[in-house]
Amino acid sequence: MGRSKHRNRKRNANSDNNSAERQQKKAQWQEKRQGQGQKHYEDLRRENKIFDKYYQGQGFVPDGEWEDFHKTLTNALPVTFRINGNRSQAKEMLEIIQGQYLQKMTEVKVDGEVVQPPKRIDWYPDQLAWHMDVSRKAMRSTVMYSKFHQFLVAETESGNISRQEAVSMIPPLLLDIKPHHKVLDMCAAPGSKTAQLIELLHADEKQRVPDGFVIANDADNKRCYLMVHQVKRLLSPCCMIVNHDASIFPKFRSNSDGEGQKMEFYQFDRILADVPCSGDGTLRKNPDLWKKWNPTHAYSLHGLQMKILKRGLELLAVGGRLVYSTCSFHPAEDEAVVAHMLKKCQGSVELIDAKSEIPELKTVPGIKTWRIMSKEGTWYEKYEDLPSNLTNQIRDTMFPPTPEEEATMNLERCIRVLPHHQNTGGFFIAVFQKTTNLPWLKPTTDETSEVDIEEVAKMVQKEADKTETDSQISVDSTALTSGDDKKRKPESPKQSKPSKKPRLQGYKEDPFLFMSADDPMWPSTKKFYKLPDDFPCNQAMYRSEEGSKRSLYFVSAGIKNIVECNRERLRFINMGVKLFSRSPSPLVPDCDFRVAQECLTSLHMKFTGRHIDIAKEDACIILTEENPFISSLSDKSAKQLNDICPGSVVFYYKPEDSNAKPQCEVVFCGWRGKVSVRSFIGDHDRQHNLMLFGMSLEEIKAKAATLKAERKALAAKSVVDPLSIPMDSDKEEKQELQSNEKLGNKNEQSTDNKEELTHIDKGSKEQSDATDK
Numbered sequence: 001m002g003r004s005k006h007r008n009r010k011r012n013a014n015s016d017n018n019s020a021e022r023q024q025k026k027a028q029w030q031e032k033r034q035g036q037g038q039k040h041y042e043d044l045r046r047e048n049k050i051f052d053k054y055y056q057g058q059g060f061v062p063d064g065e066w067e068d069f070h071k072t073l074t075n076a077l078p079v080t081f082r083i084n085g086n087r088s089q090a091k092e093m094l095e096i097i098q099g100q101y102l103q104k105m106t107e108v109k110v111d112g113e114v115v116q117p118p119k120r121i122d123w124y125p126d127q128l129a130w131h132m133d134v135s136r137k138a139m140r141s142t143v144m145y146s147k148f149h150q151f152l153v154a155e156t157e158s159g160n161i162s163r164q165e166a167v168s169m170i171p172p173l174l175l176d177i178k179p180h181h182k183v184l185d186m187c188a189a190p191g192s193k194t195a196q197l198i199e200l201l202h203a204d205e206k207q208r209v210p211d212g213f214v215i216a217n218d219a220d221n222k223r224c225y226l227m228v229h230q231v232k233r234l235l236s237p238c239c240m241i242v243n244h245d246a247s248i249f250p251k252f253r254s255n256s257d258g259e260g261q262k263m264e265f266y267q268f269d270r271i272l273a274d275v276p277c278s279g280d281g282t283l284r285k286n287p288d289l290w291k292k293w294n295p296t297h298a299y300s301l302h303g304l305q306m307k308i309l310k311r312g313l314e315l316l317a318v319g320g321r322l323v324y325s326t327c328s329f330h331p332a333e334d335e336a337v338v339a340h341m342l343k344k345c346q347g348s349v350e351l352i353d354a355k356s357e358i359p360e361l362k363t364v365p366g367i368k369t370w371r372i373m374s375k376e377g378t379w380y381e382k383y384e385d386l387p388s389n390l391t392n393q394i395r396d397t398m399f400p401p402t403p404e405e406e407a408t409m410n411l412e413r414c415i416r417v418l419p420h421h422q423n424t425g426g427f428f429i430a431v432f433q434k435t436t437n438l439p440w441l442k443p444t445t446d447e448t449s450e451v452d453i454e455e456v457a458k459m460v461q462k463e464a465d466k467t468e469t470d471s472q473i474s475v476d477s478t479a480l481t482s483g484d485d486k487k488r489k490p491e492s493p494k495q496s497k498p499s500k501k502p503r504l505q506g507y508k509e510d511p512f513l514f515m516s517a518d519d520p521m522w523p524s525t526k527k528f529y530k531l532p533d534d535f536p537c538n539q540a541m542y543r544s545e546e547g548s549k550r551s552l553y554f555v556s557a558g559i560k561n562i563v564e565c566n567r568e569r570l571r572f573i574n575m576g577v578k579l580f581s582r583s584p585s586p587l588v589p590d591c592d593f594r595v596a597q598e599c600l601t602s603l604h605m606k607f608t609g610r611h612i613d614i615a616k617e618d619a620c621i622i623l624t625e626e627n628p629f630i631s632s633l634s635d636k637s638a639k640q641l642n643d644i645c646p647g648s649v650v651f652y653y654k655p656e657d658s659n660a661k662p663q664c665e666v667v668f669c670g671w672r673g674k675v676s677v678r679s680f681i682g683d684h685d686r687q688h689n690l691m692l693f694g695m696s697l698e699e700i701k702a703k704a705a706t707l708k709a710e711r712k713a714l715a716a717k718s719v720v721d722p723l724s725i726p727m728d729s730d731k732e733e734k735q736e737l738q739s740n741e742k743l744g745n746k747n748e749q750s751t752d753n754k755e756e757l758t759h760i761d762k763g764s765k766e767q768s769d770a771t772d773k
Contacts, residue, residue, distance in 0.1 A: 046074040072420035077284040078133040080166045088664040101148050110138045123360035158684040159233030164192040167427035171325045172196040174354045179210035181269040186246040188216035189223035191230035198234045208602045213238040213558040219245045224573045235601045238556040240575040247307035253565040267317035275305045277326035281426025295373040298330040305337045322432040331370035332398040334428040340397040342409045346439050351413040352431040362421040366414025369400045510543040528591035530609025554579040587646040594648035595669045604667045610649045612640045627676040662692040
């Protein structure tokens with residue numbers, strides 16, 4: 001026994017020594033790696049002679065501005081963020097940012113120099129977009145900026161703020177989206193522009209569930225799953241994520257008569273084609289491009305860009321609007337693509353002069369003539385001048401149109417954003433409007449609009465029969481940088497060939513099934529929540545064919561129509577918002593489902609039987625205390641709670657007069673127990689709501705620490721002093737607190753998020769890391 005103990009002690013000592021050595025080596029490796037990374041970016045030469053020669057020869061940089069243009073490209077890009085405008089709290093959020101943060105950041109100094117506070121982006125509507133040109137050192141070393149950074153992170157997680165590059169915000173604004181529009185985002189990942197499209201669709205908050213919808217598509221299956229997290233923060237039942245190659249995007253069938261007797265093809269009112277590109281407009285945030293850039297990189301993407309734009313115009317309704325955009329300065333990806341498509345469409349589409357729609361945005365017009373350069377720096381004016389070894393690399397469509405052709409194109413209506421004008425990245429935008437049917441398509445009539453079964457079969461077979469190489473090229477191409485998106489660069493030909501044939505369907509998805517009014521669980525749920533007779537229960541969706549339903553999701557009527565008419569033709573990834581979560585409780589024998597927080601933005605007024613109007617003081621009590629007693633609330637709120645049985649409830653605050661703060665609705669789900677209540681929301685949402693009510697995080701944490709200390713002292717006293725043991729009359733309240741505490745383990749932060757992210761987590765750890773970044 002003694003020897004055994006000795007050996008164990010010796011083994012533990014050796015283990016401790018090895019652990020210490022490993023920690024030391026790990027620290028040295030991390031320090032070395034960090035130093036190498038810093039040295040890499042400090043020593044990186046932000047210059048490229050052929051880049052200067054090429055763009056000085058194109059002539060779109062105004063005279064006398066080249067030095068400013070080039071110098072700005074060598075500087076880091078400022079941090080930009082946007083207050084989500086689809087929520088009534090946007091105005092309150094703006095007041096909080098200006099009052100609690102910006103006013104205190106005007107005199108912050110680092111190394112004796114004043115750091116400029118965040119500034120609003122002048123051209124973005126309603127002061128909802130801001131940028132700050134602050135170094136990492138200033139962000140970390142100053143208390144005020146550190147607090148502001150924590151605020152941005154928390155509000156981004158709760159969906160009230162979006163981090164997005166400034167120029168990336170332009171295309172959605174130029175689409176002029178209305179609540180009834182059918183919108184398609186052809187190359188959507190990672191989803192920042194999609195989120196903006198959803199905001200614009202929900203701009204009229206009186207219409208809780210708009211008639212229109214947003215379809216977000218991307219060819220990369222993994223990035224589709226990453227996009228779910230970005231889009232879910234907007235809490236919209238009118239959005240769907242699909243996975244298809246944008247250049248052969250399938251038509252959507254629609255049940256036009258509501259009875260399934262007549263099927264038509266959808267045509268979209270608005271389409272965003274933010275296509276994959278070489279991305280030299282992102283040099284400020286991707287400095288590695290300085291060393292790699294040459295003019296031929298753009299040529300390999302020219303064909304794909306034309307295919308995506310062509311397909312987008314085919315899916316666009318007559319009278320609809322399509323925005324084509326790249327984060328590239330290169331004419332072969334910009335004006336050349338636009339000019340070729342205008343020529344091909346023969347007057348059926350036209351360019352819109354959209355500059356007047358954002359008057360404060362500084363831009364330069366599109367160019368009418370440009371030149372093509374080889375990798376070695378040789379200029380070519382015409383396709384006929386090319387040597388034979390370049391004709392396979394450079395297409396005739398990359399050259400400018402003839403003067404006669406250009407006279408009808410109005411290429412000057414294109415928009416090019418230069419970095420030095422408003423301290424942004426580089427961007428190109430062209431806005432198309434469809435005036436008549438495209439010449440290569442049949443005109444749409446009542447007779448020809450019905451689905452051609454043979455055409456459907458050909459489309460499905462065409463996409464299903466793609467070869468391994470085509471599938472991989474499609475994924476790699478759409479994974480390039482597009483707008484503010486961090487997308488993968490194309491791999492070398494040797495690496496691009498997969499070892500195994502890729503699965504066209506990606507991850508296997510559970511089915512999307514809709515509930516009917518005669519479902520056994522619906523009558524009890526409807527009765528418990530006193531849902532109105534016109535509640536669209538057939539828009540409630542579940543994902544499991546077998547066993548009990550764990551969760552119900554809600555989608556708009558338009559999204560439901562797409563699912564039912566296109567089950568075998570589309571690769572659905574995600575859609576809708578969570579409506580109910582199964583949460584059985586012995587206190588609630590009549591209903592096993594509780595309300596999910598996600599659906600309340602759109603549907604909270606539907607839960608008339610469990611809708612509790614609360615005052616500001618009540619909201620603060622419920623959000624700050626773990627299990628406040630019903631008797632601690634106002635008489636009005638207590639009466640409403642006492643009139644209903646235990647179970648899930650919806651707490652609703654609405655300002656009663658013009659002087660009340662906040663001047664916006666606040667709604668969150670909770671639980672009514674026997675004698676107490678509690679909130680059922682995640683930490684970020686809880687912090688956001690408390691901030692709207694004027695409570696700082698420091699106050700909340702201090703109060704929580706005080707309560708914890710008091711409880712600890714009370715518990716110690718009850719052990720020492722027998723007289724402090726609770727009387728029988730207190731047992732019920734104590735049991736209630738314990739019951740609610742157990743129930744709290746299934747709150748919105750744990751159960752809902754774990755369940756909602758099930759399909760996202762099917763990806764690798766790298767996907768999660770990319771989402772966090």
